[in-house]
Amino acid sequence: MDNFEDFPANGGGQLPPGQLGEVIKVGGDWFAQFTFPLSDFADFDDNCLYIAPWAIFKGNGGEHWAGDMTAGNENHPWRYFTFCIQECEPLVEEPVEICESAYMYSDDDSTLNSVYPRPANWGWYLEYDVNTAQESYPLYAGAGQNEISKGTHVGNVIIHYNPDYSVYAEIVMLGDYELRGQHTFVGDALPTGKRPGPGQYTNSGDMNEDGKVVIIVHADVCWEE
Known part of the structure; x- marks a missing residue:
């Protein structure tokens, strides 16, 4: 999301994992594949995107969110992180x-x-x-x-x-x-x-x-x- 308010959280502040993306099964292994075309986020704040990854682990590993920031409520927290784009000076190699x-x-x-x-x-x-x-x-x-x-x-x-x-x-x-x-x-x-x-x-x-x-x-x- 280009703004935190765009997360599809419900009225209780919970973020339904089913709305986060598609889960694809290939060769017996599960993995989540997400595509974020940057052209779709022309107006994101401070050149940053908000990303909330969620996964189910095999063998009773449970459901887990990933990220360094917490949202939701005390009973149903979820996590997210920011991905920021920075303009960097071109790398110039010094002559030897x-x-x-x-x-x-x-x-x-x-x-x-x-x-x-x-x-x-x-x-x-x-x-x-x-x-x-x-x-x-x-x-x-x-x-x-x-x-x-x-x-x-x-x-x-x-x-x-x-x-x-x-x-x-x-x-x-x-x-x-x-x-x-x-x-x-x-x-x-x-x-x-x-x-x-x-x-x-x-x-x-x-x-x-x-x-x-x-x-x-x-x-x-x-x-x-």
């Missing part, structure tokens, strides 16, 4: 920030863990020759086990080889990917011994001035999804 390590990709054979078995972290190095080098190289994030199909192409690296034999790497990010940190190693050969972490990279340029250097570019990259 994802941060990954990224490395400049050269080719499938130039992996860092092929040179440094421990730790077996992914990444690549580039044997750069100023006479044959290409203009830029892709930067991949999250490409575990050196599989670029698992990673994300987040930017490109442009190598600048200067007349004074210094070398530096310029990272150009794609789309909304954000560069949070960059580490570049440049030398005539890869470091010997233990693999250096990105924070230990050095850039000595082309010391022997032959136009050939080894380069590693690592970056910290973040984006939102």
Whole structure:
């Protein structure tokens, strides 16, 4: 009911259960089925409906009302509850920030863990020759086990080889990917011994001035999804 006064209570305040709805028997189990088209209750008070459920339970379970409010009289009480409709703001999911390590990709054979078995972290190095080098190289994030199909192409690296034999790497990010940190190693050969972490990279340029250097570019990259 859209108003409490619309309940079909009799003169004594009792609510006859037989007027509450249809009882349907399916497969040996009894259940009460009620349909309340909201379009039939255009003027209900405070956007609330008043509902009075009643049921008979098997095995001398008796007759029972359900609800958190009581009506009727002391000898014949009955119960009901309210169902209220509220307008809610649409649920907006907050974006999730994802941060990954990224490395400049050269080719499938130039992996860092092929040179440094421990730790077996992914990444690549580039044997750069100023006479044959290409203009830029892709930067991949999250490409575990050196599989670029698992990673994300987040930017490109442009190598600048200067007349004074210094070398530096310029990272150009794609789309909304954000560069949070960059580490570049440049030398005539890869470091010997233990693999250096990105924070230990050095850039000595082309010391022997032959136009050939080894380069590693690592970056910290973040984006939102």
